[in-house]
Amino acid sequence: MPAGGGVSRGDSTRTVHAGLPEAAPQGAPFLPGPTFAAPVHWAGDAAPEGYGRNANPTWAAYEAALGELEGGHALAFASGMAAASAILLPALRPGDAVVVPADGYYTVRALAREHLAPRGVEVREVPTRLDALVAAADGAALVWAESPSNPGLGVLDLPALAAACHDAGAALAVDATLATPLRIRPLEAGADWAMGSATKALTGHGDLLLGYVATRDEQRLAAARTWRTSTGAIPGAFEAWLAHRSLATLAVRLERAEANASALAEALRGADGVRDVRWPGMGPVLVFTLPDAAAAQRFLAACELVAEATSFGGVHSSAERRARWGSDDVPDGLVRFSAGIEDAEDLVADVLRALSAALGRE
Ligand SMILES: Cc1ncc(COP(=O)(O)O)c(C=O)c1O
Numbered sequence: 001m002p003a004g005g006g007v008s009r010g011d012s013t014r015t016v017h018a019g020l021p022e023a024a025p026q027g028a029p030f031l032p033g034p035t036f037a038a039p040v041h042w043a044g045d046a047a048p049e050g051y052g053r054n055a056n057p058t059w060a061a062y063e064a065a066l067g068e069l070e071g072g073h074a075l076a077f078a079s080g081m082a083a084a085s086a087i088l089l090p091a092l093r094p095g096d097a098v099v100v101p102a103d104g105y106y107t108v109r110a111l112a113r114e115h116l117a118p119r120g121v122e123v124r125e126v127p128t129r130l131d132a133l134v135a136a137a138d139g140a141a142l143v144w145a146e147s148p149s150n151p152g153l154g155v156l157d158l159p160a161l162a163a164a165c166h167d168a169g170a171a172l173a174v175d176a177t178l179a180t181p182l183r184i185r186p187l188e189a190g191a192d193w194a195m196g197s198a199t200k201a202l203t204g205h206g207d208l209l210l211g212y213v214a215t216r217d218e219q220r221l222a223a224a225r226t227w228r229t230s231t232g233a234i235p236g237a238f239e240a241w242l243a244h245r246s247l248a249t250l251a252v253r254l255e256r257a258e259a260n261a262s263a264l265a266e267a268l269r270g271a272d273g274v275r276d277v278r279w280p281g282m283g284p285v286l287v288f289t290l291p292d293a294a295a296a297q298r299f300l301a302a303c304e305l306v307a308e309a310t311s312f313g314g315v316h317s318s319a320e321r322r323a324r325w326g327s328d329d330v331p332d333g334l335v336r337f338s339a340g341i342e343d344a345e346d347l348v349a350d351v352l353r354a355l356s357a358a359l360g361r362e
Pocket residue numbers: 079080081082105146150175177178196197198199209210211311
């Protein structure tokens with residue numbers, strides 16, 4: 001089942017066929033099963049394929065799929081943070097400067113503060129806005145951007161950002177986890193790295209932790225591969241296989257989640273007591289602000305279809321009061337909501353009912 005080299009195809013076609021073998025023997029499954037091996041039989045001269053921390057055919061198939069979707073070469077990692085670390089840590093040396101989003105995923109900021117700054121790397125935290133990032137890129141070795149940012153939901157003009165970073169001599173890495181490669185492909189926009197947490201919508205069932213990087217640059221790819229092998233930040237074969245299987249439904253899951261997110265945003269925009277409703281027009285995540293922390297907690301407790309949980313991008317709707325982590329500069333009553341793939345009418349009705357209960361209008 002070749003993926004159709006050179007032919008431009010739709011999202012569902014691409015996700016269903018991504019990474020499947022071009023020629024399969026009679027009787028073979030569409031997606032080959034996982035290969036569980038630490039050592040494999042490997043006689044004669046040594047080669048990386050001889051040991052399971054270096055290489056695994058199940059990762060290779062999944063990475064081929066990710067590479068097709070991102071438009072580059074991909075490497076899978078044990079989590080999104082393992083993938084982020086594989087870009088950030090080997091790239092930066094004492095005396096370098098790195099730009100990270102002030103309104104993006106906080107663990108990346110924490111990693112920069114706790115592990116890069118003490119090694120002499122200047123860490124510049126700036127909001128997800130083109131002008132701010134471009135100004136900060138001057139003299140930086142690497143700009144790390146998120147689009148849309150989490151939880152700020154800022155969306156960037158990536159071709160403009162990539163051009164400005166390169167003019168300034170900085171490399172650009174973009175985390176487009178919220179959008180998935182079906183909506184934003186950083187490498188096509190000129191970024192040097194694309195990175196994603198596959199824990200979220202990419203795999204979409206709330207049962208996996210995985211991440212990946214993608215690049216078109218062979219040297220960068222080799223550096224990330226060496227980092228993965230040295231640190232052992234590898235995915236398990238079964239997780240990689242489940243992720244590859246889950247990719248097949250990405251386009252339909254995302255379309256449904258986006259339709260739900262859009263319907264919720266519209267319903268919430270007209271609701272009393274709700275302010276600053278934001279949905280970036282792509283991806284499953286929206287945010288809105290209730291009067292205070294207590295109202296947000298009452299809302300979350302009153303929802304029947306929406307699990308109070310962190311993370312996003314799963315088939316089940318979930319939400320949390322983001323300020324509970326104490327790590328993001330957001331109002332106490334801000335709810336980060338991840339639309340699942342339930343029926344829109346049910347979801348909107350549940351959310352509006354929970355809102356009335358939370359705001360004392362029931
Ligand atoms: C935008 C973004 N990037 C990266 C990560 C890290 O991913 P993981 O939890 O798979 O390590 C997250 C996790 O929430 C995220 O939201």
